[in-house]
Amino acid sequence: MGKVFTNYKQTSIGLIPEDWEVERFDNVFELLSTNSFSRDNMTYEETENKIQNIHYGDIHAKFKSEILDCETEQLPYIKDELISNQKFNYLKNGDLIITDASEDYDGVGECIEVKNVTPKKIVSGLHTFLARDKSNKTVQGFRTYIFNNPRVGIELKKIATGTSVFSISKSELQKLKIPVPTILEQQKIASILFAWDSAIDNCKAIIEELKVRNNSLAQNLLLGKTRVTGFNKTWKVKMMDECFNYSPRPVSKPTENYLSLGLRSHGKGIFHKTDFDTDKVAMDTLYEVKENDLIINITFAWEQAVAIVSKSDEGGLVSHRFPTYTFNTKNAIPEYFRHFILQKYFKFLLELISPGGAGRNRVMSKKDFLKLEIKLPDVEEQKAIAAILDKATAELNQYQQKLETLKMEKKGLTQQLLTGKVRVKIEG
Numbered sequence: 081m082g083k084v085f086t087n088y089k090q091t092s093i094g095l096i097p098e099d100w101e102v103e104r105f106d107n108v109f110e111l112l113s114t115n116s117f118s119r120d121n122m123t124y125e126e127t128e129n130k131i132q133n134i135h136y137g138d139i140h141a142k143f144k145s146e147i148l149d150c151e152t153e154q155l156p157y158i159k160d161e162l163i164s165n166q167k168f169n170y171l172k173n174g175d176l177i178i179t180d181a182s183e184d185y186d187g188v189g190e191c192i193e194v195k196n197v198t199p200k201k202i203v204s205g206l207h208t209f210l211a212r213d214k215s216n217k218t219v220q221g222f223r224t225y226i227f228n229n230p231r232v233g234i235e236l237k238k239i240a241t242g243t244s245v246f247s248i249s250k251s252e253l254q255k256l257k258i259p260v261p262t263i264l265e266q267q268k269i270a271s272i273l274f275a276w277d278s279a280i281d282n283c284k285a286i287i288e289e290l291k292v293r294n295n296s297l298a299q300n301l302l303l304g305k306t307r308v309t310g311f312n313k314t315w316k317v318k319m320m321d322e323c324f325n326y327s328p329r330p331v332s333k334p335t336e337n338y339l340s341l342g343l344r345s346h347g348k349g350i351f352h353k354t355d356f357d358t359d360k361v362a363m364d365t366l367y368e369v370k371e372n373d374l375i376i377n378i379t380f381a382w383e384q385a386v387a388i389v390s391k392s393d394e395g396g397l398v399s400h401r402f403p404t405y406t407f408n409t410k411n412a413i414p415e416y417f418r419h420f421i422l423q424k425y426f427k428f429l430l431e432l433i434s435p436g437g438a439g440r441n442r443v444m445s446k447k448d449f450l451k452l453e454i455k456l457p458d459v460e461e462q463k464a465i466a467a468i469l470d471k472a473t474a475e476l477n478q479y480q481q482k483l484e485t486l487k488m489e490k491k492g493l494t495q496q497l498l499t500g501k502v503r504v505k506i507e508g
Contacts, residue, residue: 088500091257091259092257093231093232093234093235093257093258093259094231095500096259096499096500097261097500097503099261099262099265100259100260100261100262100265100500101259101260102257102258102259102260103217103257103258103260104254104255104256104257104258105211105253105254105255105256105257105258106254106255107215108213108214108215108217108218108258108260109176109211109212109213109214109215110211110212110213110214111209111210111211111250111253111254112169112210112211112212113169113210114169114203114204114205114206114208114209114210115133115158115166115168115203115204115205115206116205116206117133117158117162117205117206118206119135119137119156121158121159121162122135122156122157122158122159123156123157123159124154124156124157125157126157127157127158127159127160128160129157129158129160129163129201130157130200130201131157131158131163131168131201131202131203132150132155132156132157132158132200132201132202132203133155133156133157133158133202133203133204133205134148134155134171134177134192134194134202134203134204134205134208135156135205135206135208136179136180136181136205136206136207136208139177139179139190139191139192139208146191146192146193146224146225146228146273146277147192147193147194147195147221147224147274147277148177148192148193148194148195149195149196150171150194150195150196150197150200150202151196152196155202158203168201168203169203169204169210170197170201170202170203171194171197171202171203171204171210172197172198172212173194173195173196173197173198173220174193174194174195174212174213174220174223175193175194175197175204175210175211175212176191176192176193176209176210176211176212176223176224176227177191177192177193177194177204177208177209177210177211178190178191178208178209178211178227178253179191179207179208179209180207180208180209180247180248180249180250180253181207181242181245181246181247181248182245182246182247183244183245183246184246188236188237188240188246188247188248189227189232189233189236189240189248190227191224191226191227191228192224193220193221193223193224195220195221209250209253217260217263218260218266219263219266219267219270220270221267221270221271221274222266222267222269222270225269225270225273225494225498226258226259226260226498228494228495228498229258229259229495229498229499230495230498230499231259231499232256232258232259235256235257236248236256239252239253239255239256259498259499259500261500262506264506265503265504265506268504268505268506269497269498269504272493272497272504273490273493273494273497276486276489276490276493277490279486280483280486280487280490283479283482283483283486284483286479287476287479287480287483290472290475290476290479291476293472294469294472294473294476297468297469297472298419298422298423298469298472299423301465301468301469302419302420302423302465303423303425304455304457307461308461308464308465308468310464311457311460311461311464313457313458313461315455315456315457316455316456316458317453317454317455317456318411318412318453318454318455318456319450319451319452319453320449320450320451320452320453320454321450321451322408322411322412323407323408323411323412323417323454323456324374324405324406324407324408324412324450325405325406325407325408326403326404326405326446326450327373327404327405327406328367328400328403328404329367329368329369329370329404330365330366330367331365331366331367331368331397332364332365332366333358333361333363333364333365333366334358334366334397335358336358337355337356337357337358338355338356338358338397339352339353339354339355339356339395339396339397340352340353340356340396340397340398341353341369341375341393341396341397341398341402342377343375343376343377343380343385343386343387343402344385345380345383345384345385346383346384347384347386347387347421347422347427349387350375350387350389350390350393350396352393352396361399363399363400365400366397366398366399367397367398367399367400367402367404368395368396368397369389369393369394369395369396369397369398369402369404370389370394370395370404371389371390371391371393371394372388372389372406372407372414373388373389373404373405373406374386374387374388374389374404374405374406374407374414374417374421375387375388375389375398375402375403375404375405376402376403376405376430376444376449377401377402378401378402378403378434378443378444378446379401379442379443379444380442381430381433381434381444381449382427382430382431382434382442382444383427384421384422384426384427384430386421386426386430387421388414388417388418388421389404403446409459410459411456411459412456412459412462413459413462413463413466415462415463415466415467415470416462416463416465416466418466419465419466419469419473429452429454430444430449432452433445433448433449433452
């Protein structure tokens with residue numbers, strides 16, 4: 081029958097279960113030297129020496145799991161010409177890699193634990209600490225979670241220094257106080273969280289498969305490579321002015337704060353600037369958007385800053401740099417174009433009518449936009465195509481929402497387990 085301990089004790093880092101210990105970091109872990117190679121010193125082509133590197137920036141941005149599987153993760157190689165006379169501490173299974181600096185205050189002390197390192201030669205790189213358990217007081221699979229403990233996070237913030245970049249020193253890290261559960265409880269906690277990680281990884285894999293499927297489906301349907309069953313009419317070339325009407329809705333600049341809209345590049349949609357200060361606007365005239373408008377940022381049209389206005393965006397105001405177009409529904413419908421404007425081909429068309437150099441010098445011509453030609457099915461086939469792509473998108477969104485739910489639930493459970501607020505049953 082399993083036992084659950086419920087008594088707690090007050091320590092230097094707060095209340096912890098009475099059978100846990102508080103240890104100095106350097107009583108548990110040894111800090112080994114790392115290399116200081118930058119990304120310019122790396123290549124993804126396999127080198128003669130085959131020494132791979134983990135960079136601190138990847139820990140912040142790329143490795144989202146607490147455990148890094150070195151067997152499956154693609155890691156860069158250190159260029160051969162830099163290796164002569166270099167001594168490396170090669171990673172071992174269960175080692176911790178800890179970031180020593182970050183532009184984000186919350187990013188200091190981010191940590192991953194490595195597994196499946198052998199037989200590879202992998203080293204820890206720039207702005208990292210390499211920590212190895214010298215005490216046998218922790219188990220593989222649990223070590224990374226020490227730094228996920230919210231109380232350890234508080235202690236890390238106390239020792240972080242800097243303004244634009246925050247960092248922690250080796251001497252301060254060595255003095256860091258960490259809670260250490262019993263070995264049996266570490267094993268059980270690691271097992272529980274590994275199960276959650278597996279569910280999260282499975283969901284991520286499904287999402288990636290759906291993205292590939294959806295991209296292929298959209299390309300084939302929107303370019304007429306695949307036809308919807310029951311439709312066989314020839315697609316016709318239409319000019320944009322047969323599909324859209326330039327429809328600005330000028331309004332006087334509000335006297336009070338208002339909803340201002342912006343457009344993200346790369347087809348990532350509209351964002352809101354709520355309660356926008358009217359005093360920050362030099363123009364006397366703004367323009368109102370309505371649901372199902374096509375809206376383009378003429379400054380970054382070449383970077384696919386384009387979207388279809390949704391119900392939640394309606395009533396927002398934009399400047400003259402964001403022309404709006406309504407649909408001529410005899411030839412084109414917003415449901416179809418919501419998918420079409422995300423295609424590389426549409427980006428290519430916008431680039432053609434955005435002459436000039438880089439950045440703000442590349443301004444799209446509104447007149448030339450209406451002269452663009454595209455091949456379109458009739459409206460009924462557009463509806464059928466849009467319905468298929470909407471269903472595919474909804475399935476992807478469902479799994480993306482499931483992933484966020486799994487992450488939130490795991491985060492909550494992790495905090496409960498690592499602070500001892502929720503105890504696990506230990507058999508025997």
